[in-house]
Amino acid sequence: MIALQNCATPEQKTRWLAPLLNAETRSAFGMTEPDVASSDATNIATRMVRDGDHYVINGRKWFITGAAHPRCSFLIVMGVTDAGAERTSRHSCIIVPMDAPGVRLVRRLRWMGCEDHVAPIGELVFENVQVPVENLLGAEGEGFKVAQVRLGPARIHHCMRSIGLCELLIELMMARAAERSAFGRTVIQYDTVQRWIAEARVELEQARLLAYRCAWRLDQAGHHGAWRDVSLIKVAVPAMLQKIADRAMQVFGAMGGSDDTPIHQALAWGRLLRIGDGPDEVHLRQIFRMEPMPDWSIANSPYLAAHPA
Ligand SMILES: Cc1cc2nc3c(=O)[nH]c(=O)nc-3n(C[C@H](O)[C@H](O)[C@H](O)COP(=O)(O)OP(=O)(O)OC[C@H]3O[C@@H](n4cnc5c(N)ncnc54)[C@H](O)[C@@H]3O)c2cc1C
Incomplete structure (x- = not known):
């Protein structure tokens, strides 16, 4: 929706x-491909060749959230329109109806054994799919721009959902630990459990503030200006979710891994978010690159100047 809202023509x-x-x-966004390392979007290899008033698309995509939903009627697909252009201008995004001849849903994928019932994940093949030129989203060669417009807000949305999920995990830990007794006292009376819950609260409140600041920066400066904040939150929140879900599973004992609680799904969701929408390593690299180098050397650092030997 965000890509269409920002990049689509009125028609x-x-x-x-x-x-x-x-x-x-419903719709889906198709970037990732099985045959190339898709965390580097310049690798995306699906071909989109202009032929008169159509583009002809050939390629394969996988892990496309929502593409296997029976009501998914179109995809935004990223592919190469000009292999000879600058690395970041080779790609374009185009709207592809699911019922266009040559679009084939190959299979439904699961992540860590979990089925995404809300937005089932699909693998798709595109064989000589013809799409009218007016379906191009943004100008030819602006595929990266369209993807980035979508990814900034999508990443913070995932983080906001995860923060809500952590709030639920803390409530679950409190309720369960207060109900169960082991070795003569309730589980909540153990220091270790109290500490897990308190640490979860500390981490959650830090993450919440980071999310607020990121949302504010997105509002103030758009996705370009908020790039660093989006990366910060994208790394911090999934790590927190994994940690809190892991503690919650421990507090629940065997029940924590069953379908009677959402804990194992929270764990899988946290793990997914460390890969989906760009792996941790890519965001950490981005954050490192934005870290300014001081204009002084250690030998003449402000600290040594203030504390002469
Ligand atoms: C459940 C789920 C849903 C998804 N939904 C969608 C979707 O709707 N649409 C879509 O297009 N994609 C989707 N994806 C795909 C996801 O965005 C990609 O998996 C992700 O971008 C990584 O690409 P890749 O799997 O090709 O990993 P690769 O690019 O092969 O990377 C593998 C690993 O290499 C390492 N690596 C990569 N770059 C660097 C670097 N710069 N520095 C250090 N290490 C590095 C990282 O450890 C990384 O995890 C989904 C994935 C999952 C699991």
Whole structure:
């Protein structure tokens, strides 16, 4: 929706965005491919060749959230339109109807054994798929721009959902630990458990503030200006979610890994977010690159100047 809201023409908005907003249909975003390391988006290899008033698309995508939903009626697909252009201008994004001849849902994928019932994940093949030129989202060669417009807000949305999930995990830990007794006292009376819950609260409140600041920066400066904040939150929140879910599983004992609680799904979701929408390593590299180098050397550092030997 965000990509359409920001990059679509008025005609495209009427045709594709309005039905989404009215919940009449569903969509998916197709970037990742099985044959290339997709964390580097310049590797994306699906070909989109202009032929008169159409593009002809050939390629394979996988791990496309929502593509296996029966009501998914279109995809935004990223592919190469000009292999000879600058690395970041080779790709474009185009709207591809799911029922276009040559689009094939190969299989439904699960992540860590979990089925995503809300937005089932699909692997897709595109064989000589013809799509009219007017389905191009943004200009030709602006595929990266479209993807980035979508990814900034998508990443913070994931973080906000995760923060809500951690709030639930803390409540679950409190309730369960207060109900169970072992070795003569309730589980909540053990220092270790109290500490896990308190640490979870500390981490959660830090993450919440980081999310607020990131949302504020996105509002103030758009996705370009908020890039660093998005990376900070994208690394911090999934790590926190994994840690809190792991503690919650321990507090629950065997039940924590069963379908009677959402804990194992929270753990899998935290793990997913350390890879999906860009792996941790890519964001950490980005954060490191934005760290300013001081304009002094250690030998003449402000600290040594203030504390002469
Ligand atoms: C459940 C789920 C849902 C998804 N939904 C979608 C979707 O809707 N649409 C979509 O297009 N994609 C989706 N993805 C795909 C996801 O965005 C990609 O998996 C992710 O971008 C990584 O690409 P890759 O799997 O090709 O890993 P690769 O690019 O092969 O990377 C593998 C590993 O290499 C290492 N690595 C990569 N770059 C660096 C670096 N610069 N420095 C150090 N190490 C590095 C990292 O450890 C990384 O995890 C989904 C994935 C999952 C699991």
